[in-house]
Amino acid sequence: MGLERSAAVVIGSFPLGESDRVVTFFTRQFGKVRGVAKAARRMRSRFAGALELFTLGELVFFDTGRSDLVRVDHFDIVRPFDRVRDDLDRLGQAAWMAECVARLTADHDANAAVYGLLVRALRSVEALTPPGRVAVVFGVRCVDALGHRLRTDACVGCGRAALAAGPTAWIDVAGGGVVCGACATGNPDAVRVAPGTVSALRRLRLLDWTEATGGRLGRAEYELREVLEAQIARLIGQASRASRFVREVSRAASVPTGSR
Structure with missing residues (x-):
């Protein structure tokens, strides 16, 4: 529990509230991780297009241990796999x-x-x-x-x-x-x-x-x-x-x- 980091692939997501998104990652170190990306749906979100399906990146998240959902802090793109979605x-x-x-x-x-x-x-x-x-x-x-x-x-x-x-x-x-x-x-x-x-x-x-x-x-x-x-x-x-x-x-x- 606490702040964690791992290589990860986005394998699913859905909107939460007016501006957030729940994202499912499959990570190398922790397996499947589901988390809330705050303000991910806003025009000037810090996540930009990083949370697209199939994107490979470096995930930083905080796990309080009190919820099934972690807090997604950063997701830096390593490989977007744009061609897969085209x-x-x-x-x-x-x-x-x-x-x-x-x-x-x-x-x-x-x-x-x-x-x-x-x-x-x-x-x-x-x-x-x-x-x-x-x-x-x-x-x-x-x-x-x-x-x-x-x-x-x-x-x-x-x-x-x-x-x-x-x-x-x-x-x-x-x-x-x-x-x-x-x-x-x-x-x-x-x-x-x-x-x-x-x-x-x-x-x-x-x-x-x-x-x-x-x-x-x-x-x-x-x-x-x-x-x-x-x-x-x-x-x-x-x-x-x-x-x-x-x-x-x-x-x-x-x-x-x-x-x-």
Whole structure:
């Protein structure tokens, strides 16, 4: 408690009263920190544009220990990630990643691995790496880092170590991993995927970041995203808000120009 400092990323905010703003940061040293930025919405605020979503900076805050909200004293921009916000697809995918961090973590629960993943993912999206692919790689590694790793070496239902080869595989997001065909039958939490998707999940855990985000995933990218959406929805109790925006952007992009 007292005056603290840490590198941090803005992962959310909302207005408070006439001139203040409640800002959620994910910090390297302290995990998720929520605080009040006084007069942040005034024209001549000392924060200026520093509190934009995704901004990476140096946060100085005061924690009295008597409230869930700290007092935000300073936030000096290190990297604004403007380019992430300049495109709807990049914006949507980055917002999905930020929401995952915001809703899957507890206040003041430090996790340097998740912080590093988020910063690396934002850098990749800004560098024009396909944002959907970045989001999938981030999602896989984020849920792993937070202790929700899906098991892929054996059926989580019956324990069979060697799953039968075939055109279809299943992942039970409630059970925590792959299931065989028999255990998938009648299981509402079993997500049907191609066997290659399970293999892709294993590879994404082993490859370095550049290889994982640089390679083509094909059908596995879509299916892994569906698995992640189902897993995260179960963990937080509802579908993520950003996922709806991502789907709307994707649908709009698929409509021929002359049809709009």
